Amino acid sequence: EAGVTQFPSHSVIEKGQTVTLRCDPISGHDNLYWYRRVMGKEIKFLLHFVKESKQDESGMPNNRFLAERTGGTYSTLKVQPAELEDSGVYFCASSQSVSREYRTDTQYFGPGTRLTVL
Amino acid sequence: AQSVTQLDSQVPVFEEAPVELRCNYSSSVSVYLFWYVQYPNQGLQLLLKYLSGSTLVKGINGFEAEFNKSQTSFHLRKPSVHISDTAEYFCAVSQVPNAGNYQLIWGAGTKLIIKP
Numbered sequence: 001e002a003g004v005t006q007f008p009s010h011s012v013i014e015k016g017q018t019v020t021l022r023c024d025p026i027s028g029h030d031n032l033y034w035y036r037r038v039m040g041k042e043i044k045f046l047l048h049f050v051k052e053s054k055q056d057e058s059g060m061p062n063n064r065f066l067a068e069r070t071g072g073t074y075s076t077l078k079v080q081p082a083e084l085e086d087s088g089v090y091f092c093a094s095s096q097s098v099s100r101e102y103r104t105d106t107q108y109f110g111p112g113t114r115l116t117v118l
Numbered sequence: 119a120q121s122v123t124q125l126d127s128q129v130p131v132f133e134e135a136p137v138e139l140r141c142n143y144s145s146s147v148s149v150y151l152f153w154y155v156q157y158p159n160q161g162l163q164l165l166l167k168y169l170s171g172s173t174l175v176k177g178i179n180g181f182e183a184e185f186n187k188s189q190t191s192f193h194l195r196k197p198s199v200h201i202s203d204t205a206e207y208f209c210a211v212s213q214v215p216n217a218g219n220y221q222l223i224w225g226a227g228t229k230l231i232i233k234p
Contacts, residue, residue: 003161004161031220033220033221035222035224040226041226042122042224042225042226042227043208043210043222043224043227044224045221045222045223048220048221055220056219056220056221058221059221091161091162093162095220105220106164106167107164107220107222108164109154109161109162109163110161111159111160111161112161
């Protein structure tokens with residue numbers, strides 16, 4: 001079974017440009033998450049999709065970030081315009097379903113996209 | 119709100135020696151607890167998790183962790199490390215009950231450095 005994949009693995013752009021990150025979850029996983037790790041800091045939650053709907057977008061830093069998951073399959077995260085502080089590693093994770101017993105899920109992560117804004 | 123503290127940014131240890139990576143959390147509600155590992159140039163992989171039941175949790179690659187509610191800790195241990203354990207280890211929590219909020223709250227990570 002293929003794991004979570006992310007594209008590109010690295011992206012270097014200039015301040016003010018637009019970048020789109022893509023995440024392909026594990027097939028059949030309804031839940032998709034985006035996280036970000038800024039250099040030297042902890043990983044922070046950005047948002048959570050259930051199928052094509054945004055379940056929780058409380059972690060999105062500002063309106064320069066736009067996430068979509070059309071058709072409930074892959075997701076894109078667009079940063080427009082990019083700022084220096086957007087640099088970091090963007091992780092995507094997916095999970096099959098939420099356990100009825102424990103009301104939580106096991107999230108499987110992709111390798112991340114390293115974004116550098118110059 | 120929850121927070122997670124990993125007290126050590128780096129832990130150097132000799133090969134075949136035991137190791138403990140510390141994790142403390144703060145939360146006004148019950149939490150689930152997780153340890154993830156990131157090997158060089160790879161994604162985050164789940165090592166183990168505590169949801170309920172026995173406070174001693176065993177994970178992959180010989181790791182285990184113990185949940186201590188009174189100490190609000192979830193320290194990760196391995197009795198004998200190998201060079202292949204070189205990686206960054208992350209402690210994370212999620213809220214219980216979570217009413218649709220499944221996000222993970224993360225510690226800053228601990229780099230385990232194995233010395234030959």
